[in-house]
Amino acid sequence: MAAATSIFLEDLPDDILLHILSHLDGQSLAAAGCSSSHLHRLSSLPSLWLNLCVSNYPSLLLLPSLPFSPRSFFSLAFPLSSSSSSSSPTAQSSPDFVSSFVDLRYRGVPILSRIISTDTRSPLFFSPPFRLEAIDGHLRPDPAFSPADLELSWVMVDRTGDRVVDVSSWKPVSVERNWFSGDVRVRFATAVGEGRAVVVPTVMCSVVGVREVWLMVEDGDGVPMNGTDSMVVIGEMMDGGRKGARRRDGREGFRKRRITG
Numbered sequence: 001m002a003a004a005t006s007i008f009l010e011d012l013p014d015d016i017l018l019h020i021l022s023h024l025d026g027q028s029l030a031a032a033g034c035s036s037s038h039l040h041r042l043s044s045l046p047s048l049w050l051n052l053c054v055s056n057y058p059s060l061l062l063l064p065s066l067p068f069s070p071r072s073f074f075s076l077a078f079p080l081s082s083s084s085s086s087s088s089p090t091a092q093s094s095p096d097f098v099s100s101f102v103d104l105r106y107r108g109v110p111i112l113s114r115i116i117s118t119d120t121r122s123p124l125f126f127s128p129p130f131r132l133e134a135i136d137g138h139l140r141p142d143p144a145f146s147p148a149d150l151e152l153s154w155v156m157v158d159r160t161g162d163r164v165v166d167v168s169s170w171k172p173v174s175v176e177r178n179w180f181s182g183d184v185r186v187r188f189a190t191a192v193g194e195g196r197a198v199v200v201p202t203v204m205c206s207v208v209g210v211r212e213v214w215l216m217v218e219d220g221d222g223v224p225m226n227g228t229d230s231m232v233v234i235g236e237m238m239d240g241g242r243k244g245a246r247r248r249d250g251r252e253g254f255r256k257r258r259i260t261g
Helices: 014-021 024-031 037-043 046-056 058-062 070-077 227-238 251-260
Strands: 099-104 109-121 132-139 150-158 164-167 174-177 184-186 190-192 197-205 210-219
Touching: 014 058, 014 197, 024 037, 024 046, 037 109, 046 058, 046 070, 058 109, 070 132, 070 164, 099 132, 099 210, 109 210, 109 251, 150 197, 150 227, 164 251, 190 227, 197 227, 210 227
Parallel strands: none
Antiparallel strands: 099 109, 099 150, 132 210, 150 164, 174 184, 184 197, 190 197, 197 210
């Protein structure tokens, strides 16, 4: 009887290894790179991280090329922001120019991708309320449309590309129907500073589909902030730590904000 031959993962050709690595999520890909020097080299290839970025954030495909490292972008955008300090943020954290990468999914299928550029030095920026709009018009994703099945990511990147955060909860924290008009407001809120402020990406739906997508920032009492104060809050999120997985519903932090506000 022939002796069994042991084959190690590193013995496989690079093209097969790359095919395997391309099917891993970000956490698994990073872990694979820690197992050997050979896998570390392969798992560090920008093409693998670029694939992860565009599969989770298809709005990146609207750029001719990425002006930042795909791995760095993914490592900052994908995890949950853990900005939980109860102290007041400083204006030093406020970015002076922000690009928003907005992706709306319905039952896992992308239905909207937008890039919004915001110059925070504009005089109009100081007037409340601060509001960024990603769409003003109708999307009809499905004849039997269910707003609760929407998912939203809203990634904000500063001018340098070194500060990145997804300010959306990804899954809805609340779905509120106006029984008179039939409109449904879906909020993807993320609380900041133990409820001192909350960033509120919102999708407004009519009976036939998505009508509006916007972002505002509210203080602890639910009052909309102006652009200057909003950017300070967002800058705090950019500079905060990261924890946990990305795909969460965000309700815990939002409830804390409502209780303490």
